[in-house]
Amino acid sequence: MTERSISGSQLELAVSTVIFALRPHHETGELTLWLPLVRRIREPFQGQWALPGGPLEPDEDLVDSARATLRRTTGTQPRHLEQLYAFGDLDRSTGHRPADTPRVVSIVYWALIRQDEDAGAIDGENVEWFPADDVAEEAGPLAFDHQVILSYALQRLRAKVSYSPIAHAFLPEEFPLAAMRRVYEAILGRALDPSNFRRQILAQGTVVDTGRRMTGTSHRPPKLYRSAPESSRYTLTIQGSA
Amino acid sequence: MTERSISGSQLELAVSTVIFALRPHHETGELTLWLPLVRRIREPFQGQWALPGGPLEPDEDLVDSARATLRRTTGTQPRHLEQLYAFGDLDRSTGHRPADTPRVVSIVYWALIRQDEDAGAIDGENVEWFPADDVAEEAGPLAFDHQVILSYALQRLRAKVSYSPIAHAFLPEEFPLAAMRRVYEAILGRALDPSNFRRQILAQGTVVDTGRRMTGTSHRPPKLYRSAPESSRYTLTIQGSA
DNA sequence: TCAAAAGTGTTGAACATACACCCATGA
């Protein structure tokens, strides 16, 4: 009754990953979320863009599968990797499924790439990056229900940034608080008050002063912080987004 | 590269469900969370208790599978049904897996049953209910990694109750606010100030005054409320659990 | 000495907790 399952060829299990990185927008120049998509080279949805992913190997953990996809697609390691949702509805291939296409259940992960590692990212085959909020316009309709998945991932990222220190995942080892603020602003899509931001982050205890300062700025040199170990953390809320 | 998958007999896909209902504790009499478990009648883990579930049928949506499990196990309909997580690690059968046991990926849902419907629940075969927090003592070690899954589900429920109106799922159509408060107290495991609770709930806009009152109480008759439609809701926080 | 960003201080509004107190019913 429990834990037994079908294993015929009608049902397939795949792991896909929504990979986010922060890059300047190609038009406005503002820092925004980008993600890589893969062009499908066979039916169904041949020629359309899809989330990177692949079949789950029988001897492979779910996260390992997501990690492998990331390496294959961008050549990087995820700085944050988290399960998003399992999508398995019968009609997830845009409302109807051709008779000869097997039914696919996808376990979707989302990943964040650090800014400094993203700089060294190498695009895999048939891979192209798009600004997350402009995917519909620039990539056209995505394969399967991947547009739904992407929207859900974006929503989750934006919600999570305000109550969890995931923004660290985008930042290098040491960083000024202003850089962190820019990450928050990019994800949330709105400006934050620098002084209140500083107080809130420091009150959380998620960052530690390294004692060092940045040099070469054309203004007062900011202190450098690094992310604090899991312990010694309190609570958190970013400017009214609780 | 995307959405293709293994479908051999080494990999199986199951849907399990953590089903919560509120019942008085059999020792203390206090309202607490209970859940039904199913005794396994075959290897592996024969004789041990497990979460109810079953294989995913090739032509069945994930939620439908969870709903079917619920009907089979308790004879009820879920009032709230939500995906919890997909568990798929290779070693999820308590650290090691016998060579002849196939590898199973479980998509786990959690469900809430309404108090009035729970009263009419009929136990399925090999089904027994346990207080959620006493499962380890009363049911012994659960099959597979089901103890981990249960703890995760409990944690999620307790977190979610303080920022989302899921408590409604336990309540009948019309209810006094005190009944709702008792639900919150049962889930959170601590007493809440009645007057502040009232104010907070009313401020959220998640309930509407029906204009009617309860009768037959040995004290001032309380107003009856019903849950508000999705629209006309504001923000929420229950007594410092943000 | 000026521009620009770092960083500090202060104020007023909103909100949460604690708790005093009144209300309406059955017994």
Add this chain to the structure above:
DNA sequence: TCATGGGTGTATGTTCAACACTTTTGA
């Protein structure tokens, strides 16, 4: 009339957004 829980009012403390203001650097 009393006991019991429903329901209202209010004082106190905390938190947060807004913004004025000072500091420190390069140009």
